[in-house]
Amino acid sequence: MKIYTKTGDNGTTSLADGSRVLKSDSLLQAYGTVDELNSFLGLLISEEDVPFLTETQNFLFLVGGMLATPADKWELYYKDAPLAEFVQRTENEIDKLQAELPPMRGFILPQGNRAIAYAHICRTVCRRAERLVVVLCDRDERFREVQKVLNRLSDFFFIFARFLHKKSNISETNYQSIK
DSSP: OOSOOSTTTTSEEEOTTSOEEETTSHHHHHHHHHHHHHHHHHHHHHHSOOHHHHHHHHHHHHHHHHHTSOGGGHHHHOTTOOHHHHHHHHHHHHHHHHTTSOOOOSOBOSOSSHHHHHHHHHHHHHHHHHHHHHHHHHHOGGGHHHHHHHHHHHHHHHHHHHHHHHHHTOOOOBOOOOO
16 A cells, blocks of 8 residues: 555545545644644653553544544544543543642743653643644534543643653752743
8 A cells, every 4th residue: 555645735635534625624733733742742652651641642543533524423433432531531640640749839841851841842732732623613512522632631741741850850940030
C-alpha cells in the first residue's frame, strides 16, 4: 500500500465517513492539533513513562477519530465512546498527584528539566486543541464532551509537570512581576 494517494493535492481531504472537506476546515484544525498533542505526549513518555500517559495516547486516537468524523455520524461509530469515564479517570489521576504536592504560591514558569518542559508543551497544545473544539461546539453541541476531555487533560498535564518538579527535586520557579 502506498502512503501517498495524491487525492489531497487540491487542498481537500476525506473525513472518516468519506466526505471531503478543505484541509483548512475547523474539524481538521482540531484533530490535527490532537494529533500534535499525541506526538508531544510521545516525547513526554520518552522521558517519563507512566502508564496513564500511554492510556492517554490511546484515548487521544479515539478523540482524533471522533473529530475526523462528522458528529452526526458518531452514533454509527462512537455510540459507546467512554468520554465521561475518561474524564473521571483523568480527575482521579489529578487528585492522586495533587495530594502529594504543596499548595501553589503563584504562577509557575514552564521550566525545570526536559520532562517538565514536555509536560507544559502538552498542556499548551492541549489547551489549543480545546479552543479549536470549542469552535466546533458552535457547529454541534455534541463536541462538548470532547471539549471536556481536553479541558481535563490540560489540567492533568499542569499537575503532572508540578509532580515532576517534586519527583525530580527541582524547585518550581514562580513568575516575578516586572513592575
